[in-house]
Amino acid sequence: MATTTPATTATKYWSGGKSPFNVEYGKLMMWYFLMSDAFTFGAFLISYGTTRFATNGWPNPNHVFNSFPGIEGNLPLLFVSLMTFILILSSVTMVLAVHEGHNMNKKGVAKYLVLTIIGGLAFLSCQALEWTHLYHEGAWWGRNPFPNADGTTSTTNFSNFFFTITGFHGFHVFSGVIINIIMLIMTLKNKFEQRGHYLMIEKAGLYWHFVDLVWVFVFTCFYLV
Amino acid sequence: MEHTTTGVVAHEHHEHIVGGGRKEIYRVTIILSVLTIIELALGFSMYYITATLTLHIIKGIILILMLAKAFYIVGYFMHLRHELRNMIMTVVVPLLLFVWFIIAFLADGDSFNNLKNRYDFYYKEHMSQPMKKQEPKEEPTKNKGLD
Numbered sequence: 001m002a003t004t005t006p007a008t009t010a011t012k013y014w015s016g017g018k019s020p021f022n023v024e025y026g027k028l029m030m031w032y033f034l035m036s037d038a039f040t041f042g043a044f045l046i047s048y049g050t051t052r053f054a055t056n057g058w059p060n061p062n063h064v065f066n067s068f069p070g071i072e073g074n075l076p077l078l079f080v081s082l083m084t085f086i087l088i089l090s091s092v093t094m095v096l097a098v099h100e101g102h103n104m105n106k107k108g109v110a111k112y113l114v115l116t117i118i119g120g121l122a123f124l125s126c127q128a129l130e131w132t133h134l135y136h137e138g139a140w141w142g143r144n145p146f147p148n149a150d151g152t153t154s155t156t157n158f159s160n161f162f163f164t165i166t167g168f169h170g171f172h173v174f175s176g177v178i179i180n181i182i183m184l185i186m187t188l189k190n191k192f193e194q195r196g197h198y199l200m201i202e203k204a205g206l207y208w209h210f211v212d213l214v215w216v217f218v219f220t221c222f223y224l225v
Numbered sequence: 226m227e228h229t230t231t232g233v234v235a236h237e238h239h240e241h242i243v244g245g246g247r248k249e250i251y252r253v254t255i256i257l258s259v260l261t262i263i264e265l266a267l268g269f270s271m272y273y274i275t276a277t278l279t280l281h282i283i284k285g286i287i288l289i290l291m292l293a294k295a296f297y298i299v300g301y302f303m304h305l306r307h308e309l310r311n312m313i314m315t316v317v318v319p320l321l322l323f324v325w326f327i328i329a330f331l332a333d334g335d336s337f338n339n340l341k342n343r344y345d346f347y348y349k350e351h352m353s354q355p356m357k358k359q360e361p362k363e364e365p366t367k368n369k370g371l372d
Contacts (some may be wrong), residue, residue, distance in 0.1 A: 009254065013309075020311075021308065021309050021311060021312035021315075022308075022309055022312075023308060023309070023312060028312070031312075031316055032316075035316060035319060035320065039319065042326065044257045046326055046330045046331075047329055047330070049327070049330060049331050050330045050331065050333055050334035050337070051334065052334065053268065053331050053333075053334025053335045053337070053338060054334040054337035055338070055352075056336075056338070056349075056353070057352060058353045061268075062268070062269070062271065062272040076269060076272055077265055081261075081265050083359055084261055084265075085258070086262065088254070088257055088258065088261065091298070091302055092250065092254045094302075095250050095302050096247075096250060099246075099247065099250065100313045136300065147355075147356030149357070151352060151355050151356060152352060152353050152355055152356060153351065153352065153354050153355070156351075173288055192273075205302075205303075206303055209298055209299075209302045209303045209305075212298060212302075213295055213298045216291060216295060216298070217291065217295070218292050220264070220287060220288070220291045222270065224264060224265075224267070224271075224284075224287050225284045225287060225288065
């Protein structure tokens, strides 16, 4: 980096002994891992977009995703709305957990981590219900019973992409829940009190927010547009 | 918000803490919920609309709302907003590749569509057949992958 700039900001961060971005190494690396994961999900979603643009007809999501477990009748988008709100709320509880960590409040961190884990498990259950319902309607990798919006024969790409991408995302939610459980155990065992900081919770928080962010994109691409 | 690029005061033994307080968290939560509700309402409204141009406009609005949500989640929940500007750039600038990525691949998809419709007569005829009612376990179509 050029050092001809005035010494104030440049040497304060770039003259060694401290992180130039004023952030912990693990946190920065988590950001870069999330960027790589973002490109992976982006690749999946963009290939979905390409396939859709390349195909003449496509099923109307309002007609495919219109069931709610336990309630009879035509309720388009209701179940996925529930799933989206569950995940957003779990993200909020995660932010609150990180916030409690800044205040070195072990009980608060544990409480909000538990709520986040419950939210994550609720989301996974909902996703499992959605998959089961669609499977019983005849959809699976290689099988697509839903006609296009105009009634013509539709391609199996619809269900292939749906199950692959939501499955990949669900796998991330699952691993996020596992990570949060480990964070909870570490918190309860006073690991972070010993260390003097809750930065690990922040990193787990970044991963969890990333999972929520991906859901925002996946849900929009499959259910809304 | 206590942090700017030039105004950092004495550090503690670990790295400084970024981010706002509880009020900001609740404020952003409300914003995200409102954006989601609007998106869902628009998505639901498409159930009743058949005009293609209107549909495209609604989809465009939904995409913009989605980007706004992404901005709020990354900026406030992940605290990227409050980090040093150079760090924000190391994250955001590579992601700008997505702009090229999306435009190029969607244009490609469109081109595939035009080419298939023009040169593959079987495709065009096959894709305009009305769908027969399927048994749940039978294979409804013989397509495998892109065709």
